[in-house]
Amino acid sequence: MSTHPNDVPSIHTPSSLEPTRPETGHSIARMRETDGTLAPFQLEQRRMIHREESVRMQSDAFRGIRTRLLGLAGKQNFVTLVVSVSPRSGGSFVTRNLAAAFAFDEAKTSLLIDCNLRYPNQHKAMGVEPDTGGLIDFLEHPSIGVEPILYRTGIPRLRLIPAGKSRENSGEYFSSFRMRTVIDSLRSRYADRYIFLDGPAVKGSPDARILSDLADFVIVVAGYGRDTPGAINQAVANFEPDKLAGVVFNQTP
Numbered sequence: 001m002s003t004h005p006n007d008v009p010s011i012h013t014p015s016s017l018e019p020t021r022p023e024t025g026h027s028i029a030r031m032r033e034t035d036g037t038l039a040p041f042q043l044e045q046r047r048m049i050h051r052e053e054s055v056r057m058q059s060d061a062f063r064g065i066r067t068r069l070l071g072l073a074g075k076q077n078f079v080t081l082v083v084s085v086s087p088r089s090g091g092s093f094v095t096r097n098l099a100a101a102f103a104f105d106e107a108k109t110s111l112l113i114d115c116n117l118r119y120p121n122q123h124k125a126m127g128v129e130p131d132t133g134g135l136i137d138f139l140e141h142p143s144i145g146v147e148p149i150l151y152r153t154g155i156p157r158l159r160l161i162p163a164g165k166s167r168e169n170s171g172e173y174f175s176s177f178r179m180r181t182v183i184d185s186l187r188s189r190y191a192d193r194y195i196f197l198d199g200p201a202v203k204g205s206p207d208a209r210i211l212s213d214l215a216d217f218v219i220v221v222a223g224y225g226r227d228t229p230g231a232i233n234q235a236v237a238n239f240e241p242d243k244l245a246g247v248v249f250n251q252t253p
Contacts, residue, residue, distance in 0.1 A: 038154035046126055048155070049097050051104065062101035069217060069245060079187055080245070081215035083199040083208040085235040089223030090250035092121055095198040098219075102194045103158035109193050111150075111186060113161045115174065115211055116200045120163030126153050134164025138182070139173050146186070174210045183214050202235040209238045217245040224249045 043050045049059040069080065082098065084091030095112065102110040113135060114122040123130050132148040151160045173179055187195055197215060202208045212218050218239045222232045236244060 036152060036154055037156060047093060049100055062097050065098055066101045077187060077191060077194050078216040079183060079195040079214060080217045080219060081197045081199050081211050082219045082221060084201045084221040085227040085231050086203040087201045089221055089226055091221040092198050094221045094248055094250055095196050096122060099158055099196040100155055103155055107192060109157040111159050111193055111195045113197050114163040115197045117163050118200060122160060122198055123162040126160060128160055130162040134162035136164035136173060139178055174207060180214060202238055212239050212243060218243045219245050220247045221250050222247055224251045
């Protein structure tokens with residue numbers, strides 16, 4: 001597991017990110033989790049960062065990105081969309097490890113939502129069996145409720161909502177009122193919850209642009225030695241400048 005040493009993004013401060021602060025009385029960061037917590041070697045098998053020395057450089061890189069995002073947002077929690085320039089550039093890898101970095105902070109929780117409906121892989125990468133469905137199942141049948149699709153990951157304070165059933169026309173789900181309502185509800189319910197959307201690659205799909213409407217920040221992941229400067233600039237141009245948090249150069253496919 002490795003990231004390029006220059007993978008801490010250069011961040012341009014948004015000029016108008018001042019959403020209403022959720023009630024601070026609602027908190028889930030103090031929840032106790034002892035059952036099913038993964039050991040460091042198990043996390044490394046899943047290509048996940050942890051607190052031990054063996055992945056210190058990678059962990060510090062993701063903590064650096066966390067610090068930058070928190071500096072941009074101020075005191076409110078937020079929603080971050082992570083997308084890669086092209087397939088296999090490592091966007092999903094960056095998303096789950098950034099979510100883990102936020103969960104390292106015992107005063108915060110993170111929620112990872114797999115929004116790559118054509119090629120969902122977060123549940124496989126994290127060893128989660130989505131027995132009770134995922135995001136699309138809930139959007140199609142909201143009566144099932146959100147709780148059944150919130151899965152433990154083996155990392156304290158980090159939950160996963162898998163993509164659910166594979167769909168081709170994913171844009172219609174992401175642009176729906178129901179999707180926006182779900183994101184707003186998940187964010188506002190707890191003041192210490194930070195949400196990360198794992199989106200598809202910008203190249204070849206409009207979904208990344210559609211998903212950016214639901215996010216406060218967008219991080220673009222470029223494959224180091226894979227994506228050209230022209231391709232990176234073209235990908236970045238898809239997003240509003242005040243939402244673009246930066247570009248991460250990643251060596252892990």
